[in-house]
Amino acid sequence: MIRLTSNQRKVFEALEQAGKPIGAYAILEQTGFRGAIQVYRALEKLIDLGLAKKLESLHAYICVSQKAEIAPTAFAICDHCGHIHQLKEVREVRQLHECLAQMDFEVCRSVIEIHGACSTCASRKRNK
Ligand SMILES: [Zn+2]
Structure with a gap:
């Protein structure tokens, strides 16, 4: 299990709960972060770790199963x-x-x- 910061975990959980690709602003709403920058930073890290993918054509993010x-x-x-x-x-x-x-x-x-x-x-x- 990869260790995530609490922000990264919250974003990952928002993606998991959605069960479909969602945009950064939907994530922002779900996580209650103050600014989109926190969401984007966490997403960047999750993508680096291979836990999320950005779907450019939908302007949305999807989580990749850790299993x-x-x-x-x-x-x-x-x-x-x-x-x-x-x-x-x-x-x-x-x-x-x-x-x-x-x-x-x-x-x-x-x-x-x-x-x-x-x-x-x-x-x-x-x-x-
Ligand atoms: Zn269909």
Whole structure:
């Protein structure tokens, strides 16, 4: 278990409770911090530790399960219901990282976001 400061823990718990990606201001509201800067600082650290990911396309953050040994490498985001599927061990992503390593390119962060319709929403659309 990684030791977190109380601010980092509060932000992590807010993300866990949300169970979906939430923005920094929603976190601010939940944690009751005085300023957004505290939220952003805690988020930065959680991202560094691999406990959270920023989904740029949604301007939101999502927590990554601490139980998972392998961090998710890609997120499939349903634009209809907001469901997010965390993909782990995607062979193509691993190949991409190997390719980058061969180029001597040091990856700082990488989040792959794929938008579309989840299986439930896709079948609902088909049956319309
Ligand atoms: Zn859906």
